[in-house]
Amino acid sequence: MHPNADVLQGTLDLLILKAVSLEPMHGWGISQRIQQMSSGVLEVNQGSLYPALHRVVKRGWLEASWGTSENNRRARFYRLTTAGKRQLAQETATWRLFSGAVEAILATN
Amino acid sequence: MSFLNELARRVRGRLGREPAANLGDEVRFHLDMEAQALERAGLTPDAARAEAHRKFGGVDRYTEELHDERGGRVVEWLAKDTRYAIRIARRFPAFTAIVLLTLGIAIGANTAIFSVVDTVLLRPLPFPEGDRLVLLYAQNPDKSIIRFSVSYADYLDWRKQTKGFTDIAAFASTSLSFVTGDDAQRLSGMAVTSNFFDVLGARPQFGRVFHDGDAATETDNEVILANGFWQRQFGSDSTIVGRPIKIGASVRTVIGVLPPDFSLVGNPIDAITVFTPASIPNVESHAQHMLSVVGRLRPGVALAAAQQDLSAVAARIAEANPPIAGWNANVFLVRDELVRGLKNPLFVLLAAAGLVLLIGCINVANLLLTRSALREREVALRQALGASRVRLVSQLLVESALLAIGGALLGLIIAKLTLRVILRVAPTGLLPGTIGLNARVLGFALGLAALTTIVVGLWPALSVTRLRLARSLRDGGRSSSGGVRTLRTRRSLVVAETSLALVLLICAGLVLQSLQRMLGVDPGFQPDHVVAMRVSLSGPRYNDTTQVQFFRDLQSRLEGRGGIDAVAAANTAPISAGGINAPIRLIGMPARAGEKLMGPTTAITPGYFRTLGMRLVGGRDIAWSDGRPMLVVNESAARRYWPGQNAIGKHIAFGDRDTIGLEVVGVVVDAHVRGLTTDAPAMIYMAYEGAARIARTMTIVARGRGDVGAVVATTKQAVREIDPALPLYNAQSVTQIIEQSMGQPRLNTILLSFFALVAVVLAVIGIYGVVSYSVTQRTQEIGVRMALGARQNDVLRLVLREGAALAAIGVAIGVVGAFVATPLIRSWLFGIERTDAPTIIVTAVGLVMTALAASYLPARRASKVDPLVAMRGD
Numbered sequence: 001m002h003p004n005a006d007v008l009q010g011t012l013d014l015l016i017l018k019a020v021s022l023e024p025m026h027g028w029g030i031s032q033r034i035q036q037m038s039s040g041v042l043e044v045n046q047g048s049l050y051p052a053l054h055r056v057v058k059r060g061w062l063e064a065s066w067g068t069s070e071n072n073r074r075a076r077f078y079r080l081t082t083a084g085k086r087q088l089a090q091e092t093a094t095w096r097l098f099s100g101a102v103e104a105i106l107a108t109n
Numbered sequence: 110m111s112f113l114n115e116l117a118r119r120v121r122g123r124l125g126r127e128p129a130a131n132l133g134d135e136v137r138f139h140l141d142m143e144a145q146a147l148e149r150a151g152l153t154p155d156a157a158r159a160e161a162h163r164k165f166g167g168v169d170r171y172t173e174e175l176h177d178e179r180g181g182r183v184v185e186w187l188a189k190d191t192r193y194a195i196r197i198a199r200r201f202p203a204f205t206a207i208v209l210l211t212l213g214i215a216i217g218a219n220t221a222i223f224s225v226v227d228t229v230l231l232r233p234l235p236f237p238e239g240d241r242l243v244l245l246y247a248q249n250p251d252k253s254i255i256r257f258s259v260s261y262a263d264y265l266d267w268r269k270q271t272k273g274f275t276d277i278a279a280f281a282s283t284s285l286s287f288v289t290g291d292d293a294q295r296l297s298g299m300a301v302t303s304n305f306f307d308v309l310g311a312r313p314q315f316g317r318v319f320h321d322g323d324a325a326t327e328t329d330n331e332v333i334l335a336n337g338f339w340q341r342q343f344g345s346d347s348t349i350v351g352r353p354i355k356i357g358a359s360v361r362t363v364i365g366v367l368p369p370d371f372s373l374v375g376n377p378i379d380a381i382t383v384f385t386p387a388s389i390p391n392v393e394s395h396a397q398h399m400l401s402v403v404g405r406l407r408p409g410v411a412l413a414a415a416q417q418d419l420s421a422v423a424a425r426i427a428e429a430n431p432p433i434a435g436w437n438a439n440v441f442l443v444r445d446e447l448v449r450g451l452k453n454p455l456f457v458l459l460a461a462a463g464l465v466l467l468i469g470c471i472n473v474a475n476l477l478l479t480r481s482a483l484r485e486r487e488v489a490l491r492q493a494l495g496a497s498r499v500r501l502v503s504q505l506l507v508e509s510a511l512l513a514i515g516g517a518l519l520g521l522i523i524a525k526l527t528l529r530v531i532l533r534v535a536p537t538g539l540l541p542g543t544i545g546l547n548a549r550v551l552g553f554a555l556g557l558a559a560l561t562t563i564v565v566g567l568w569p570a571l572s573v574t575r576l577r578l579a580r581s582l583r584d585g586g587r588s589s590s591g592g593v594r595t596l597r598t599r600r601s602l603v604v605a606e607t608s609l610a611l612v613l614l615i616c617a618g619l620v621l622q623s624l625q626r627m628l629g630v631d632p633g634f635q636p637d638h639v640v641a642m643r644v645s646l647s648g649p650r651y652n653d654t655t656q657v658q659f660f661r662d663l664q665s666r667l668e669g670r671g672g673i674d675a676v677a678a679a680n681t682a683p684i685s686a687g688g689i690n691a692p693i694r695l696i697g698m699p700a701r702a703g704e705k706l707m708g709p710t711t712a713i714t715p716g717y718f719r720t721l722g723m724r725l726v727g728g729r730d731i732a733w734s735d736g737r738p739m740l741v742v743n744e745s746a747a748r749r750y751w752p753g754q755n756a757i758g759k760h761i762a763f764g765d766r767d768t769i770g771l772e773v774v775g776v777v778v779d780a781h782v783r784g785l786t787t788d789a790p791a792m793i794y795m796a797y798e799g800a801a802r803i804a805r806t807m808t809i810v811a812r813g814r815g816d817v818g819a820v821v822a823t824t825k826q827a828v829r830e831i832d833p834a835l836p837l838y839n840a841q842s843v844t845q846i847i848e849q850s851m852g853q854p855r856l857n858t859i860l861l862s863f864f865a866l867v868a869v870v871l872a873v874i875g876i877y878g879v880v881s882y883s884v885t886q887r888t889q890e891i892g893v894r895m896a897l898g899a900r901q902n903d904v905l906r907l908v909l910r911e912g913a914a915l916a917a918i919g920v921a922i923g924v925v926g927a928f929v930a931t932p933l934i935r936s937w938l939f940g941i942e943r944t945d946a947p948t949i950i951v952t953a954v955g956l957v958m959t960a961l962a963a964s965y966l967p968a969r970r971a972s973k974v975d976p977l978v979a980m981r982g983d
Contacts, residue, residue: 026135026138026139027135027138027139028138028139028142028143031139032146050135050136050139069138069142073138073141074134074138075135075138076134076135076138
């Protein structure tokens with residue numbers, strides 16, 4: 001098992017929640033949005049995106065429903081739930097704390 | 110319980126709103142979008158598609174993972190668990206063999222008994238709405254007669270006046286001779302009224318049957334064949350309909366063949382061969398009881414209501430006809446009548462088999478507990494590696510399911526063998542030969558296997574996976590507190606199975622002794638070397654005089670020929686229930702007011718007592734030269750009818766008008782002529798001349814030095830010399846008849862004893878197992894004791910005491926249990942009380958001793974413990 005799997009996993013969840021927070025999106029859209037928002041730095045491993053989506057839905061942070069995509073195809077859209085919003089806020093805070101701490105450590109000479 | 114939640118979630122996931130195909134849809138959508146984007150970026154469609162797949166990182170892996178999340182892997186799990194279980198089973202061959210054998214015997218015993226129950230009790234009658242069919246009888250409460258034949262006049266009046274039945278039909282067994290060429294063969298047939306098949310709702314396999322209102326049938330000499338007879342005699346020739354066959358003196362036309370499942374009320378299947386229209390003499394008398402009556406309850410009419418209606422009608426008839434004053438009528442469901450003698454034994458045997466299964470399950474559960482204790486480490490390790498509890502429990506359940514299914518398969522084989530024994534030991538006609546393993550029986554066996562899996566598997570599985578893994582890993586599963594808890598559980602289990610085994614053992618002991626006593630009964634005559642054969646003197650050739658002449662002829666031709674020493678005849682075979690029961694009056698004795706004497710009477714020819722080896726204690730035998738019919742009574746009759754007087758010279762009158770009566774010329778010893786287990790009744794033996802008119806079918810008895818076949822052949826030869834068209838049938842040695850009369854008690858006893866034996870063996874294995882286990886648990890303690898000065902004998906005693914204590918508690922409960930259970934077998938007992946103290950004491954002490962013997966091995970092992978090794982622990 002990858003030693004940092006948990007951290008990475010948690011991060012992906014956070015990115016997903018953030019990506020969906022503006023509007024409901026389908027899976028492919030989420031992967032594109034993350035890539036876009038990170039200015040192409042973060043490329044989501046698409047193989048782990050869907051298990052992550054599934055996991056997040058199972059935890060009740062996202063709601064999934066079938067709808068029609070921009071090019072008129074049936075697609076599964078994910079929408080942030082109230083619990084998801086709370087989770088996003090909390091995770092964001094945690095992440096800021098964490099990254100701030102790491103940054104502080106790295107900044108020390 | 111968390112694993113229940115998990116299970117529920119899995120089930121929801123599986124049945125959930127999203128069909129599995131949609132997952133594929135979502136992935137496909139993603140791939141399409143990606144491919145389009147790549148195309149826009151300048152790739153060819155093919156390349157774009159390939160790149161999209163690559164980026165996604167393996168579609169299969171992804172769907173597989175989701176699949177697993179939704180419980181889709183159950184099949185794979187099962188396959189994997191099964192392979193694992195087989196590997197485990199192979200790794201412990203002795204354990205596997207013991208479990209399979211235990212379950213095999215237990216399930217086999219239950220399956221065998223169930224297939225009998227299935228055929229006898231559960232299978233519906235082979236007629237439409239067969240549970241509305243009833244049998245009607247004459248009854249007489251004053252004479253404690255519950256089921257008696259019905260007179261034709263009664264039948265007609267019942268049919269006309271009762272309202273509870275759609276219709277009722279009458280039938281009577283007949284004896285016909287079937288002639289093919291030179292050979293004559295005796296058939297038992299059934300004379301039926303024309304509405305008989307309508308009442309039953311029976312259809313022919315082909316041809317036709319009689320129907321109500323076929324006025325012509327009685328004179329047309331038509332006959333319907335039973336399926337078995339048609340197969341045997343005519344090789345299933347389907348062109349038989351319309352052909353003439355010769356029955357007795359007349360030629361009859363075959364009009365139909367009945368289906369194979371047509372079986373008649375109260376008759377062994379296959380015994381009846383042909384059905385003829387009843388040519389019932391239009392007897393006016395209500396007192397001539399000669400018919401059986403079957404009826405169909407009107408829809409919506411309950412049995413009790415039909416009985417009430419019938420009783421009212423019968424009471425009116427009896428009132429109008431003084432000769433049948435006091436007679437009434439009874440109605441019973443055919444279904445109940447068929448199983449009257451079998452219900453109790455089958456229930457008891459099924460219960461006994463059930464106990465064996467219970468004991469077997471307890472044992473297997475015990476073994477699994479032991480093994481799962483050994484496997485605690487393995488389970489803990491797998492838990493630590495992330496296996497969920499559901500996963501572990503399901504794996505352990507697969508293991509026990511596999512054992513149970515193996516046991517069930519073995520059980521089916523054992524059941525088949527057991528059934529073969531049952532059918533061989535059962536007296537002819539008791540059980541239909543069609544008993545076998547059918548789909549329903551198979552289902553029953555599998556159901557037992559499933560039940561067993563849950564009973565023996567779930568508990569150990571839950572108990573072992575409940576362990577807290579950290580402690581288990583640390584302790585190595587050896588001296589954990591779980592061990593103490595399971596030891597307590599296991600002890601109670603062993604006590605339970607010991608008590609159950611004792612219940613069975615006591616019942617078996619009582620029944621065995623009963624059988625022994627039955628077989629030890631002195632029949633009062635010498636059955637060895639006596640052969641009985643039936644003959645029917647019917648047809649124009651025979652009348653009262655020629656019938657008597659026939660037997661006189663036969664005796665003079667046969668005695669001294671071919672090793673035959675003595676020949677005579679009687680209207681009933683020795684050891685057969687039934688026979689004539691005639692109202693009698695004692696001439697010259699004051700009749701007690703209102704008392705009607707009934708005298709069990711047998712018609713005999715001279716030499717009967719000599720042939721059967723019954724000693725005359727006074728007077729003489731009847732003789733051909735008597736001139737008028739004389740009587741011989743047995744000692745009981747002499748004592749009962751003329752207490753304190755000499756019976757010889759007294760007169761007994763049969764019927765109301767006779768004022769002189771027949772003279773008693775001899776007194777013979779009591780004999781159990783009507784069954785070994787029924788007391789010798791006060792018998793009257795009447796010279797055949799007096800009964801020739803009513804007894805046309807007689808049993809020839811011949812005492813010969815050769816084997817049965819030789820005696821029969823010689824007798825046949827002599828009969829042929831007198832009348833070539835007269836067949837002999839039902840030839841049997843009297844010892845055989847006695848054997849058969851013991852058939853059902855013997856069968857019951859064999860099965861019950863077998864079950865008891867299995868139960869005891871299992872209980873002893875159980876005691877051995879739990880004592881060994883406790884020795885293993887207490888090794889350290891034993892080491893300490895020995896280090897502190899306990900000697901080997903002390904340790905031996907310590908362990909033996911444990912085994913004895915378990916057995917003793919079990920036995921104490923068992924004795925109480927037996928007291929509750931034995932009323933069920935009251936009717937099986939003969940010459941012994943159900944509370945027979947010696948039986949209870951011997952079985953109880955025996956069981957405790959056996960338990961001690963079983964504890965001896967582990968006790969010896971304990972006493973050989975090296976204190977140093979033991980105290981160091983593990």
